[in-house]
Amino acid sequence: MAESNHAYAHARERSCAMPEPALDRGASRFVSRRWASSETFSLDVFARNKYDDVIDLSIGDADFTTDQAIIDAAFADASAGHTHYGAPSGDPELVTAIEHYWHEDFGIDVPASDILVTASSAMGMAQTLLAIVDPGDEVIVFSPHFPVYAIQIRAAGGVVVDVPLRESDGFAINEAQLAGAITDRTKAIIFNNPTNPTGVTHKMASYEAIANVARAHDLLVIADEIYTDYIFDGAEPFVPMRALEGMAERTITLNSFSKNYMMAGWRIGYVVADSQLAEAIGAVGDAFVYTAPSVSQRAAIAAIEHRHEIRSRYIRQFGKRLDYVARRLQSIAWMDLVVPHGTFYLFPSIKRTGLTGREFVNYALDEAHVLVAAGEQFGTSGAGHVRIACTVPEAQLKEACDRLERLHI
DSSP, X not given: OHHHHHXXXXXXXXXHOOOOOOBOGGGTTOBTTOOOGGGOOOOOHHHHTSSTTOEEOSSOOOSSOOOHHHHHHHHHHHHTTOOSOOOTTOOHHHHHHXXXXXXXXXXXXXXXXXXXXXXXXXXXXXXXXXXXXXXXXXXXEEESOOTHHHHHHHHTTOEEEEEEOOGGGTTOOOHHHHHHTOOTTEEEXXXXXXXXXXXXXXXXXXXXXXXXXXXXXXXXXXXXXXXXXXXXXXXXXXOOGGGSTTOGGGEEEEEESTTTTTOGGGOOEEEEOOHHHHHHHHHHHHTTOSSOOHHHHHHHHHHXXXXXXXXXXXXXXXXXXXXXXXXXXXXXXXXXXXXXOBTXXXXXXXXXXXXXXXXXXXXXXXXXXXXXXXXXXXXXXXXXXEXXXXXXXXXXXXXXXXXXXXXXX
């Protein structure tokens, strides 16, 4: 793998001595690679506080508090002294727990050397891109996509290549379209399944399309697999990208405890990759965060131990919420929806209204006091859509749907 070997050679260099950024004298102290503030994607505190009764469906943070069994285990371990620096690659007990998880849930044996614990999957993505992307390298993303992908690619000096997926095709990936986006500067493909923001769960045909192109052009695939437990009726069972033939050595898997375990605030995730890649990604991380938080890592061990109860107690509720909101949105004349079968998101089209996504966000906030996310943030094919997150209790979801139905558009 010439491309990835090239990445290994540069990763440690970068972790110790990043190139001096060129200053934009007109922008005073800001470096030239600084992204526009409009690209950022975070909680809109002003909007959610604009009215006393705003129902916030804009952020993907589950409303459930982390299960008490996980909190108690982390508290006990902190009291026992797990409050210090640990191994840079991760708490050995957590690494072992992750090995067992992959073997028991997916039938895949992942050696400890291929596992790197990170301070969130977002940090894992940033480390990955800094490890493999040279200035000018192209990274393919399928839109609609999580906005942070593009921000981090650019921050690493890379070029975002947006491959738009069509709503009319159920946002499926087309191999010919993907192959047509490949150039001699393409380094990697980012693939998210189940998918934020659409809630789509990709079929094996999409997997095969990506694998065929990656093998043919010797590309890396960065598989964002943080919603693996959010697979509901009507979807094919989840399959890790690295399970496909010839893909283990070229797949960098990102996973997280934020969604599957209701642990967004603990900021803990991990990378699974070929040991050389994992080492390079870890070397970049050493320049930013020496280790992931020790207490969060202990909580993650407990989370894996209790994963079956977590799925039964919490995850199933999101399936019911998703189904309910999908049915309600389908009854609204000015909305169109590709019915989701995963995550806790819906991505309805509001093109019939004649409004842009951003215009609709403002209108829904002012007229219905419901806050959603504008589709334009999610790439080229996000225009004319909004993202709705089912991350509030059922009663609030019902009230939000009632309010949207009453809008005069």
